Amino acid sequence: MDQAKGTRKSRAGGKADTAKVDLTAVVVAVSNNEPCVLTIGQTDTLPSGPLALEHRSLQSGLRTWVEEQTGHPLGYIEQLYTFADRDRAGAELERRVISISYLALTRKEHATAPSRSSWQSWYDYFPWEDHRAGTPPMVSDLLRPRLIEWAESADDDATRLERRRRAAIAFGFGDRPWNEDLTLKRYELLYEAALVEEAMRGSTLPPPVGGKSMVSDHRRILATGISRLRSKIKYRPVVFELMPPAFTLLQLQRTVEALAGRLIHKPNFRRLIEQHQLVEETGETSTETGGRPAKLYRFRHAVLEEGEVAGAKLPLSRA
Amino acid sequence: MDQAKGTRKSRAGGKADTAKVDLTAVVVAVSNNEPCVLTIGQTDTLPSGPLALEHRSLQSGLRTWVEEQTGHPLGYIEQLYTFADRDRAGAELERRVISISYLALTRKEHATAPSRSSWQSWYDYFPWEDHRAGTPPMVSDLLRPRLIEWAESADDDATRLERRRRAAIAFGFGDRPWNEDLTLKRYELLYEAALVEEAMRGSTLPPPVGGKSMVSDHRRILATGISRLRSKIKYRPVVFELMPPAFTLLQLQRTVEALAGRLIHKPNFRRLIEQHQLVEETGETSTETGGRPAKLYRFRHAVLEEGEVAGAKLPLSRA
DNA sequence: TCCAATTATACTCTACCTGAATATAAGGCG
DNA sequence: CGCCTTATATTCAGGTAGAGTATAATTGGA
Structure with missing residues (x-):
């Protein structure tokens, strides 16, 4: 000192x-x-x-x-x-x-x-983060056994238990729900278990578990960004930064789902959007969707001015 | 570039x-x-x-x-x-x-x-942030008129409206609710309106509106910390870092209220603590409270291990 | 001793939010 | 025309949060 x-x-x-x-x-x-x-x-x-x-x-x-x-x-x-x-x-x-x-x-x-x-x-960098089509096979077939192996390789019982518990929480093993916000925690766990490439630079040991890596610690930074964004879309209307000026409600939903890596119940999604008055109709409709034409909406920029007081949040509240 | x-x-x-x-x-x-x-x-x-x-x-x-x-x-x-x-x-x-x-x-x-x-x-630094005894007089008597004055001093109508709106949202003027999380926003607004000392260093103009200032930008940093903590206690059990090993439920509530700067409905507070199983009884009671002896509790450290999945949050959800 | 004040603890009621399922509408296309 | 697809509307049940009320166990003083 x-x-x-x-x-x-x-x-x-x-x-x-x-x-x-x-x-x-x-x-x-x-x-x-x-x-x-x-x-x-x-x-x-x-x-x-x-x-x-x-x-x-x-x-x-x-x-x-x-x-x-x-x-x-x-x-x-x-x-x-x-x-x-x-x-x-x-x-x-x-x-x-x-x-x-x-x-x-x-x-x-x-x-x-x-x-x-x-x-x-x-x-491409986080193949274990896309659960839109259910839990990806690589999680059950690759990550899970490797993580269990890592847990078992600990020196004492307490550490083994602790590692199993952390893995189960982060990835939703057993009957636990999968929490999309934990992207950073999952990456850090894989890093600690030396299952990603960055963790073993200079090493000769077992091959990494999947997903492209990035320069220096950029993959960690990306994981931080994904975690933050997945949390934030639940309580701030930031998705609209990613949308075109006019969009259908399904397009909006698909965008949220792409970010969250999981599917959303359609009627509930629409209800939330509508009752928080996040959007307004443009008056136009889109027929490019294959079925009945969908109304086009635009973001109500007024909600930003109405302060963080009112709802202004998106669903995905909890699994 | x-x-x-x-x-x-x-x-x-x-x-x-x-x-x-x-x-x-x-x-x-x-x-x-x-x-x-x-x-x-x-x-x-x-x-x-x-x-x-x-x-x-x-x-x-x-x-x-x-x-x-x-x-x-x-x-x-x-x-x-x-x-x-x-x-x-x-x-x-x-x-x-x-x-x-x-x-x-x-x-x-x-x-x-x-x-x-x-x-x-x-x-002492943010006298306008303590609403435990209702809205502090200084807010209505001092801040509000000064902020309105600042809004009116703008050059065009749009800016005047915008400033009034921002002040109303940040401080809960009119019939808007006061949101304790907006500490940083309130400070930044006062800074912009040149109502805090830091904003007028080197100036000779109207005196600041109250509250001790700090060295360089330390008061802004403190405001950032208060905002973060006030948000965080709502969804993570961090209050317990501030509690002694054993405490009564009312002591816990008073601590949360001190941080949040607002009062909490007692039965609801207890219900939340209990249903999330954040604490467990020590078996002891405390008679130092003046009335009926209160049970002493300790934090259930197990909740930290149960992952951010389960609730583990405190009330104060919205005003 | 017993009452009053004080705090602790328990229970209730209602409005709203959320998850989930179902029903109806409006297009395209063979 | 009838089927497929997507859009939109409605309903129902369980849970949560806000708010109010009732009962219990102490202390301190009349």
């Missing part, structure tokens, strides 16, 4: 209390009922860049980098989390790297310029 | 993409039904210190600083927000300052060493 105090006083000079600050964005869009994240290059890398002095704020720095790297101007953004794991700093660096991550919601059509960015489905 | 790109390439050398990183803690305890925050010195300053290379992580750096400055080892902590306002950097500094803030919950008794720290009531 005295050491730490020492570094404080030397703030003007040394590298000890100086850091490189990186801004990283999880940019989300949904199209064709598939939730996507924006990556740059062919390298499974999230848009990011160092905070610089000419940036007026963290947010404006982030917007600048993302627009430059991907051609997407950002609308809605919110801060996610700040990471500073030691292993983020390459061994050759004498400086720590801080990574401030943001969640951004947009639509693919908003791109203004072609660029070397591309959209990837969430579920 | 080209400019920004330029700085990126020069990352190895210049000061442009280098920053000083500060860790700041909002340490909360409740005693005598008063929610308190830990400050150092006599200067209304939150415990804080620069992140240094020898810190294993952000959290451990924070724990080190707080323990050194206040003698309080920390238990529960969670990250709040990362700030990087330009005006945080003193004009003389060529480097940006990043401030990563945390919320910590503890009990005053946990102090291990005497120190130059002290506990201050939240409501």
Whole structure:
């Protein structure tokens, strides 16, 4: 501690209390009922860049980098989390790297310029997170046995029990319900169990359990973004950031389902949307749905002005 | 943007993409039904210190600083927000300052060493946030007229309407309900209206509207912590971090009320606690309450292990 | 001693919210 | 025309939350 105090006083000079600050964005869009994240290059890398002095704020720095790297101007953004794991700093660096991550919601059509960015489905990175068609086979056939194996490999009974319990809660084993919000917890558990590629860099041991990995800790950041978004759609009307100006109620439902990774009871979904007056009819209808034409709706922007007081939430309340 | 790109390439050398990183803690305890925050010195300053290379992580750096400055080892902590306002950097500094803030919950008794720290009531800094005895007079008599004045001073009708609406939502004017979670929003509104001291540093204009201010942006950080905690007690059993090992249900209720700044319907509170099985009887009773002796309870730590799946939430759902 | 004040604990009633199922309407298409 | 598909409306039961009321067990004082 005295050491730490020492570094404080030397703030003007040394590298000890100086850091490189990186801004990283999880940019989300949904199209064709598939939730996507924006990556740059062919390298499974999230848009990011160092905070610089000419940036007026963290947010404006982030917007600048993302627009430059991907051609997407950002609308809605919110801060996610700040990471500073030691292993983020390459061994050759004498400086720590801080990574401030943001969640951004947009639509693919908003791109203004072609660029070397591309959209990837969430579920390419997290195949165990899509429960829209029921529990994915890979969960029961692959993850579950590997996690049980991991639990059993613990040294003492208490740890074994604890690991089994954590896995059961996170993945909904046994008769427990699956909770879509726990994306980050699930990823961290798989990391701890060394079942994802990132956890075993430099190792030669058993192969990872599935899902593309990403550069450095970007998959963890993506998991953080998914968790946050899945929670948030339940109590704030943020889905509409991902919708076109006019949409049918089923399109809206499918978008929510894509994000949540689970299906919703249709009549109840409509009831909630209507009773919270989140939308209003445009007067038009769409016949492109195969059956009876559906009314088109637009988001009632007034709900944003009505304050967080009133409901303004979406279903998915609990499994 | 080209400019920004330029700085990126020069990352190895210049000061442009280098920053000083500060860790700041909002340490909360409740005693005598008063929610308190830990400050150092006599200067209304939150415990804080620069992140240094020898810190294993952000959290451990924070724990080190707080323990050194206040003698309080920390238990529960969670990250709040990362700030990087330009005006945080003193004009003389060529480097940006990043401030990563945390919320910590503890009990005053946990102090291990005497120190130059002290506990201050939240409501000394935010007198408009305590609605336990009804809406405070200062809100109706002082804040409301000043906010209306501010709204009216806008240039155009749209802005005037917008300002009145925002004030009404944030403070629950008219027939709107008061929402205790909006602490940060209220502070930001007062800041924007230049009704708090921090907003008018260097100005000579009308006096601020009340409440002690803090060093630099520490009052904003405290507001962030209060907002987060007031939201969180509704869906996670974090209050128990602030309780002694054994307590009566009324003590528990008073603690929640102290945090929320509003009163709770007693029978409903007990019902919720019991039906979520958050506590278990110790078998003892307490007669120090003046009337009929009250059963003593302890927190059922098992609920933490039962996963965020089950309820585990507290009342205060909506006004 | 016994009453009054104080707090603890238990019970009830109603409105609303939620999950789930069912019924009817309006298009396309062979 | 009749069938398939999707849209839209309605109903029912269980649970939750707000609010009010009743009874129990102490202390302190008349």
